[in-house]
Amino acid sequence: MPKNMIVAQSGGPSPVINNTLRGIVETAREMDEIGTVYGGWHGIEGVLKEELLNLSEQCPDEISLLRTTPAAGSIGTCRYKLKDGQTEDFDRVLDVFRAHDVGYFIYIGGNDSMDTANKVANLARERGLDVVGIGGPKTIDNDVGDSEYKLIDHTPGYGSTARYWSNYVQMANEENAGSSPADPVLVLQAMGRKIGYIPAAARLADPNREMPLQIYLAERPVNIEQIRENVNAMLKERGRCIVVVSEGLQIEGLEIPEEFIVRDSFGHAMLSSSKITVGQMLTNALNDGKLAVKGATRCNVPGTDQRNNIIHASNVDLSEAYYVGQKAALLAAAGEHGYMASILRTDRDNYTVEYGKAPLSEVANSERHFPADWITEDGMDVTDEFVKYARPLIGDNWVSVPIINGRLRMARMKPIFADQKLTKYVPQADRE
Amino acid sequence: MPKNMIVAQSGGPSPVINNTLRGIVETAREMDEIGTVYGGWHGIEGVLKEELLNLSEQCPDEISLLRTTPAAGSIGTCRYKLKDGQTEDFDRVLDVFRAHDVGYFIYIGGNDSMDTANKVANLARERGLDVVGIGGPKTIDNDVGDSEYKLIDHTPGYGSTARYWSNYVQMANEENAGSSPADPVLVLQAMGRKIGYIPAAARLADPNREMPLQIYLAERPVNIEQIRENVNAMLKERGRCIVVVSEGLQIEGLEIPEEFIVRDSFGHAMLSSSKITVGQMLTNALNDGKLAVKGATRCNVPGTDQRNNIIHASNVDLSEAYYVGQKAALLAAAGEHGYMASILRTDRDNYTVEYGKAPLSEVANSERHFPADWITEDGMDVTDEFVKYARPLIGDNWVSVPIINGRLRMARMKPIFADQKLTKYVPQADRE
Incomplete structure (x- = not known):
């Protein structure tokens, strides 16, 4: 029997975050192991509140349009953090997983989110729930992972914001x-x-x-x-x-x-x-x-x-964001609990990447810095080494954004939510 | 014998101002009446300083690239104003016209510039110089002309900034x-x-x-x-x-x-x-x-x-900016002294325009307001009448902007300047 999946987003959006979501939904659709894909409405807060948008029942054309729909308007994001002391919140997440037969949890975000994904899925397993926890990297800041670019070379979103600035x-x-x-x-x-x-x-x-x-x-x-x-x-x-x-x-x-x-x-x-x-x-x-x-x-x-401009987006970044989502769904279906889907650069001189995995525990405990020797001595420029690293990420072409009657044609999700099976719950940090 | 032309820009730039310049240069090139086209380097200040960029000797491909090169980096603009009391400045402009056999002066800008174009050309004629003065409208604010849209329906530049906001x-x-x-x-x-x-x-x-x-x-x-x-x-x-x-x-x-x-x-x-x-x-x-x-x-x-973003530009605005430039050059060649090239809407329900002319003296003395009845009663919106007016101006398609090796391919003018024939001159307002 297939198990259902919850995908949620956290932190600031990016121009291409929805293409990662699309990669997950379109891939999960083809996997026998995965049933319905739900989007946590505004991230983990939507999970806590049992507000789960059914992404599997959306029109495939609209899912397809997520490609060029920037930022996180389709399922929302949040800055709500599951803190270690919030035991009620963690229990509630597990209750929601049980109630909706969830076997896969993908959390898209930065370092904090990778930590959360790891904790939630580990806790679920401790309590005997068979949940595969996977991370999906996303941040325009490019600050996920390590400074040696071994866990991940760069995060989806960064290439488009870099292109914006270029x-x-x-x-x-x-x-x-x-x-x-x-x-x-x-x-x-x-x-x-x-x-x-x-x-x-x-x-x-x-x-x-x-x-x-x-x-x-x-x-x-x-x-x-x-x-x-x-x-x-x-x-x-x-x-x-x-x-x-x-x-x-x-x-x-x-x-x-x-x-x-x-x-x-x-x-x-x-x-x-x-x-x-x-x-x-x-x-x-x-x-x-x-x-x-x-x-x-x-x-x-x-x-x-x-962080929300799709017109400036990098064609390379947009494409990578999709494949990272696809990789996350594949890792989930394969039962690869505790990993983040990752982009690894395989050739520094002739830009190529492969999509791999990095342990969430390592990602959560690592910190990336901007290399000190990429800042010029006079403190008002960056070096050619930075240019060599970042240049391929901004791509070489425009992204074709659909425009109809003078307006951008954004994806529009129908408000098809999972039935609420549990009692109403107010997230711990929202109580006052 | 053909007479030479000086084109100069004034005020803030627009995403499409260079396409008006291109329209002038490419049209003047075909006219027997017009010799060399010079660009005043940073507007009237460049005329005063006798800094005249030769646009006729630029590579035609670069002139062509002015289409998608936003803002005024190619010949520059200024906020220098020829004030009525600045008799030395006016005399100097006429000296430069004489020294470079200038018979046509096109000033691209807003209301102030239309006033300047009018004064300069009238003064030239009073002093016996045969100079045709023409205005080229440009402002993202759309505040040139009258409130009834009779002198001009809208200014080039506005449609692209409107599209930016849309x-x-x-x-x-x-x-x-x-x-x-x-x-x-x-x-x-x-x-x-x-x-x-x-x-x-x-x-x-x-x-x-x-x-x-x-x-x-x-x-x-x-x-x-x-x-x-x-x-x-x-x-x-x-x-x-x-x-x-x-x-x-x-x-x-x-x-x-x-x-x-x-x-x-x-x-x-x-x-x-x-x-x-x-x-x-x-x-x-x-x-x-x-x-x-x-x-x-x-x-x-x-x-x-x-005002400098070409990626958001309106395809309608970009095209109109070109034809306004062309019209200005045609008016100049026809000796239609004292007119501004203009865009007139000929059908309100099915957007069509024609390129006409408006007397500079009328433009200089008119003031356009945003219609009071286009602001909603609650003061926090505009009406459907505004939408009907502005919607056609933002167009229906993207402008294709050349990108090479990840960077926008902007037009680059070679620094081919007219020989300086007069003594050095410091514009009146720059003296301290």
Whole structure:
């Protein structure tokens, strides 16, 4: 008898996360071992609340359209974390598994989610439930796994956000070149609170270093006088300057007052939601009239657009996201409990990958850093080694996004939910 | 004997402004009346400084690539204004015309530029120079001409920025739907300091009003309590809300302190460059813990991306931008001094346009408003009449943008400048 599957998403979305979901659903459909695939409505919260969207009964055309439907609007995501002390939550998840004959649980997300997937499935097994727990990697930050790229080379989602920045800076360079007499400095704030893969991708716009581009990663705190000196040097040389800063960049002399910081439910400082962005603070500092040339500094804060924009998506990333989902479903069907589906680079010089598996326990306990030696000595650029690593991920072609009557044709799920068989439950952290 | 032509651009760029330039160059190339076409390097400032880029000697393939090269990086733009009192500047322009045998002057820009084009050409004629002055309309704000759309229906550039907002909000809606447990409110700040055509275009993302979308135009000041009430009502109904605000929106209770305002050389308050944006201020106000649901308000400030992004461009706008350029060159060759090339809508129900002409003197003295009756009574939406007007402008297809080795293939002009025949000149406003 086939067992059913629950798929849930956690954390911030990506442009291609739905294509991983599609890979899972379309693959599971063909596997005798897997019955109905349910989507946890807004991640683990939907599992706790027994809100399970039936993905197997959706029109196959709509599942197919998940390919070019960005972000997580179709089954939702959450930032709810199953904490170790939340025994009631864990018990509830198992109750839901039992009630819906669930034998497979795939959790798509970052490091935290891999940890959760591991714990839930292990607990289920301890309690005698035969549940295969699998992780699906996803994060635009590229911070899942290890710094040696052995567990996973890169995460689905990163390539598209990197492509976003490559495209973005190329177009911003045309703007800056054209508008420089009035607006010689353009500050662009990139996501990636702690890790620099996203701002670093701005370099992909200009691998030969022809643009007046400076990139400041959160890994390398800097002081405002140094930035001002760097910008002025560029203004004297080129008359204009594009400055990419990480949202998590610490600029000495520009400290964000504690009362301006907003924190998420993990306690992370949400600098992108803080009461003033680092991009804006830097812009204000540069607009004090002391620049080497006349004119204003402008600031763009793309924000969520860089993680929900399918038009910029990398064709390579989109394709990989699908196959990672497929791999996750295959691992599940094969009973490979405790693994994350993974992308492994098999040739560094001629980009090729294979889809493998990494133990969830190892992924959960590993931490990836942006390599210190990929930051240039002057602290305002990344090296050719980074470009070599990241260039293949942004692909070579546009993704064809269906447009009908002038609007994007997004996938639309019908609200077909599993019958609720248990009593109503309020997740522990939601009780007040 | 053919006379030479100077083309110059003024004000903020648009995604399609270079296709107007291409239309001029490719048309002028075929006209016996027109000799060399020069681009004023950074607008009228380049004319004053006698920095004239030879566009006729560029490789035709590169001119062709101007089609999908956004913003004004190729010949540059400026915010320099020839003021009535600047007699030396006007005299200098005429000297440059004489020195380079210029018989045609096309100025691409908004209302201010149409005024300048008119003055320069009239003055030239008064002084006995046979110069045909022509205007090329361009502004993403769609604020050129009259409110009855008789002089011009819409300006090139607007359709692409409108399409940007249509696409942007559709993708942001997927983000907001997916991430709503953590981030239920998404504030998006649109350009258009005084006039609401850009933020209004967010409605094109959702003409049937299915999204939890509210749109606040600068034309309708509002107080913070009203916005809070509106957002809370939406949160109670839908659990999430997308709020589009004009960068120039005045929110009572959220006044921007005078010392935070940056002004451009026209004395316009550059709210998009102010020390804190209205989007951020609104976000801070909504993040004070008094919303109807838990979670954070996020804020995106796309900034210049909405005027330099060719990937979002409207195929209709791109095409019209070209034909407006062509019309401008044809008007010049025909000696139709004192006119702006114009787009006139010939059928409201089945969108068709023709390319006509509007007297520069009338354009310079007219002012376009966003129709008051296109704003809904509750002040947080625009009407179906607006949708009917704007929908055809965003087109139905993607623009194919060349991509080579993962990067956009932008046009690259060779630095072939006209010989400087006059003494060096510092524009009046640049003297200090």
